Amino acid sequence: MPSRPSLLDIRYWENHERRVLEAITLALNKLSREETLPQNEDRLNRKLYFYILEAIREMSQRGMRFTTYPMYEANNQPQVDDVERAAREGKRPDFQFGYIDHYETNVQASAKQYVVECKRLGESGRSDWVLNVNYLANGIVRYSSREHGYGQGGASGAMVGYVQNTDLDSVLLEVNRSVEENRLPLLVPSSAGGLQANSVNQLDHQFDRPTPPSPFSLRHLWVDLVGRSWN
Numbered sequence: 001m002p003s004r005p006s007l008l009d010i011r012y013w014e015n016h017e018r019r020v021l022e023a024i025t026l027a028l029n030k031l032s033r034e035e036t037l038p039q040n041e042d043r044l045n046r047k048l049y050f051y052i053l054e055a056i057r058e059m060s061q062r063g064m065r066f067t068t069y070p071m072y073e074a075n076n077q078p079q080v081d082d083v084e085r086a087a088r089e090g091k092r093p094d095f096q097f098g099y100i101d102h103y104e105t106n107v108q109a110s111a112k113q114y115v116v117e118c119k120r121l122g123e124s125g126r127s128d129w130v131l132n133v134n135y136l137a138n139g140i141v142r143y144s145s146r147e148h149g150y151g152q153g154g155a156s157g158a159m160v161g162y163v164q165n166t167d168l169d170s171v172l173l174e175v176n177r178s179v180e181e182n183r184l185p186l187l188v189p190s191s192a193g194g195l196q197a198n199s200v201n202q203l204d205h206q207f208d209r210p211t212p213p214s215p216f217s218l219r220h221l222w223v224d225l226v227g228r229s230w231n
Contacts, residue, residue, distance in 0.1 A: 074092065
């Protein structure tokens with residue numbers, strides 16, 4: 001079983017998360033400067049992958065130590081507390097940022113992954129596919145369910161929201177309605193000024209889950225892409 005995290009473990013994870021979120025935010029800002037973008041989620045993710053690599057290079061040139069890289073659509077990695085191959089090992093988050101925690105006392109638990117899942121937000125134009133409900137059902141829930149087990153072994157993870165149409169406040173209202181119906185804590189903007197148009201916004205919440213560690217903190221990075229042309 002993984003040991004209880006030490007202060008060094010926690011600090012290492014927090015620093016890793018900070019770098020990853022900064023790289024993704026920088027990459028999303030680059031993405032938002034494009035006038036024409038693919039509407040499809042998978043194609044957006046692939047484009048974001050290359051912008052993340054650009055962001056990591058720029059951060060490294062500024063002197064920020066970056067020892068990880070994005071793994072695109074890779075399977076969840078094994079966890080030492082899974083005695084046999086778990087169902088979660090067949091699931092593929094959009095991005096994982098891994099590192100080796102040299103302060104972890106159990107060497108078999110020293111591989112850590114920061115998991116990021118991406119979803120479209122706004123109106124899909126289809127009554128049978130509601131993006132803002134899907135953000136919970138096929139996004140947030142993957143971090144709270146044992147079947148998907150996203151972020152297992154980490155204290156936190158992230159989601160990216162591509163807001164393709166509809167104003168940010170309306171999107172948040174609908175997402176939080178679904179979140180509340182599923183008895184999870186509401187998403188709260190990290191900025192006291194609320195959500196800002198034409199920007200990358202961070203929102204946060206924390207919830208209990210059946211897989212360790214729990215409670216789990218989930219960050220949300222929403223990029224406002226309203227007004228772009230879609231292909």
